[in-house]
Amino acid sequence: MRAGSLAVACLADVPDAPILGRNTAGVLAALRTPDPGQLYKYHLGRLDWVDELVTSHGLRRATSAADLEAAHAAGQPSIVGDVEGLDFLEGKLERLEEAHSRGVRHVQFVHYTPNDIGDFQTGGITHQGLTSFGVEVIQACHRLGFVCDVAHATEDMTKQAVKVATKPLLLSHTALSGSPAMGPTPLTERQVSRDHARAIAETGGAIGIWHFFPSLDKYVDGLKEMVDVVGVDHVCVGTDQQVAPGSLQNYSQWVHLVAAMLRGGFSPEEAGKIAGGNYMRIFRAAVG
Numbered sequence: 001m002r003a004g005s006l007a008v009a010c011l012a013d014v015p016d017a018p019i020l021g022r023n024t025a026g027v028l029a030a031l032r033t034p035d036p037g038q039l040y041k042y043h044l045g046r047l048d049w050v051d052e053l054v055t056s057h058g059l060r061r062a063t064s065a066a067d068l069e070a071a072h073a074a075g076q077p078s079i080v081g082d083v084e085g086l087d088f089l090e091g092k093l094e095r096l097e098e099a100h101s102r103g104v105r106h107v108q109f110v111h112y113t114p115n116d117i118g119d120f121q122t123g124g125i126t127h128q129g130l131t132s133f134g135v136e137v138i139q140a141c142h143r144l145g146f147v148c149d150v151a152h153a154t155e156d157m158t159k160q161a162v163k164v165a166t167k168p169l170l171l172s173h174t175a176l177s178g179s180p181a182m183g184p185t186p187l188t189e190r191q192v193s194r195d196h197a198r199a200i201a202e203t204g205g206a207i208g209i210w211h212f213f214p215s216l217d218k219y220v221d222g223l224k225e226m227v228d229v230v231g232v233d234h235v236c237v238g239t240d241q242q243v244a245p246g247s248l249q250n251y252s253q254w255v256h257l258v259a260a261m262l263r264g265g266f267s268p269e270e271a272g273k274i275a276g277g278n279y280m281r282i283f284r285a286a287v288g
Helices: 038-056 065-074 094-101 132-144 155-164 194-201 216-230 251-263 268-286
Strands: 008-013 020-022 028-030 078-084 104-108 147-149 169-174 206-209 235-237
Touching (some): 008 065, 038 078, 038 094, 065 268, 094 104, 132 155, 155 194, 169 194, 194 206, 194 216, 206 216, 206 268, 216 235, 216 251, 251 268
Parallel strands (some): 008 078, 078 104, 206 235
Antiparallel strands (some): 020 028
16 A cells, blocks of 8 residues: 555455355356345455454554545545445344444445445346435444445446435446446446446545556546536445455555546546545545
């Protein structure tokens, strides 16, 4: 992180990781139904792992906007605790309160495993969007102070979440549907339409563009594609970095991404918004 001049990164706990794998088509999916309590137990173990990183490796945990500002000013590597998929809730809202007390500040509602919150892009449609429990989850997240992330959610679920949300929503990692910059990809189902993206922007939120492009210059083109749809105030660098294959395999390359944005025609102010300013605005509104 220091080598890339990166002050803060989201560090994800992925509760459904124990049951994920590649299906016969080579696509990441849940390969079996989890046992009751299995994903909750795994989630707690990952929170313990984050605690160990913070204690033993000099990382700081950012739990407020002031912490993000301090990390940026000091150049001190810090993390935002992030959960990718609330599959561990199992209908129990009190587990959200527990996650918050453990330092989590960013939650993604769905991932690759069916849950009782809503439908996800790569799975079968079982809820027709957002469930009544999903509504309760969003309301609880707003009350407790979490960034609400609708990555992986279907367009219907997202649009229904927009109607419930009273704070900006984030869609942390995707690309524009049919992205010429990305080209042919097995990730088509995870891309989003223009209307899907605009719905997020209407909440004051942002769409994160992931790094699965052939080069950094193509990555910048992918950022431009989304900016053309929703404007520069509603686009940010996506999560799922350091996942192969992609154009940003190491945080030390962040300086090269910013240089590519400037080379590609973004102004310093615009590059600053995409590289962190827009996420900071959402975090401040959601977390405080």
